[in-house]
Amino acid sequence: MARSRRRAHVAGRILGLLLLIIGLSFIGLLWFDILGIVDARALLYPVLKTVGLTPSAQRINPDDPLLLDRERLIKSEKEVLLDREDLQIQAKNLAKKDEEVQQKLSALEDRIKQEKDRENSFNAMKKMAEDRKANLEQSALYLNSMPPSKAVPILLQMDDQSIIDLFRVVDAQAQAQGKSSIVPAWLAQMPPDRAAAIQRKMVLKPGN
Known part of the structure; x- marks a missing residue:
């Protein structure tokens, strides 16, 4: 039992010395790295890579x-x-x-x-x-150039509003020429009811 305890004690001291040596070596390596004597990262890179602690940043060399x-x-x-x-x-x-x-x-x-x-x-x-x-002006000149007996049948084929518009053009042309309008003669030869309807509409809606 005494020998076993002695061996365990010796093994513990050896392990402690190894850890101390490793620690001192690591501190010395860091110190040399600071002084620029060695590149600690390059030396420790394989170990750090093995344990998954590879440094991401590159070492900056001040002399670069x-x-x-x-x-x-x-x-x-x-x-x-x-x-x-x-x-x-x-x-x-x-x-x-x-x-x-x-x-x-x-x-x-x-x-x-x-x-x-x-x-x-x-x-x-x-x-x-x-x-x-x-x-209308052309039609007025055309109808005004023929006798009322021939002009009235042509007028009766037109609707009341077209006749009224034509009468106003004929009146304007006669006034411009200083003559009497032929419109009363045309109305006189139209059927009385048609002539009355046209005259009534002309009164209700006088021309401009």
């Missing part, structure tokens, strides 16, 4: 002639990333503004189209009125 260039490059990369983010934000803002402008342009184009359609409709109606006036 490219150290400043690398730092400038890292700084430039950060600035580029910031500029890129800023450009992306500006691009989004511009896209939003462009969408708003496109909507306003679309609304403006619709309004212009409506105004154009309204103008075209007005011009078409104006042309129709001018064409109708020209036709």
Whole structure:
């Protein structure tokens, strides 16, 4: 029993000395690394890799002639990333503004189209009125050139409003020429009921 205890005591002392030696060696290695004599990370890399403690950051060598260039490059990369983010934000803002402008342009184009359609409709109606006036003036000259006995049958084939419009054109032409209108003669040769209806409508809706 005494021998077993002595052996255990000796084994414990040996283990303690080994741990002390390892600890002192590790401290010395770190100290040499600080002094730049050895690269502790390079020496310990296989051990750290085995236990899964591989350092992620690379060791910076203060004597590296490219150290400043690398730092400038890292700084430039950060600035580029910031500029890129800023450009992306500006691009989004511009896209939003462009969408708003496109909507306003679309609304403006619709309004212009409506105004154009309204103008075209007005011009078409104006042309129709001018064409109708020209036709009435031509018809008035044609009927005024023939005897009432021949003109009245032609007039009776027209509706009341067309006859009234034609009578007004004939009256205007006669007034412009300083002559008497032939309209009373035409009315006198029309059937009494038709003539009365036309005269009544002319009174209810006098011409301009």
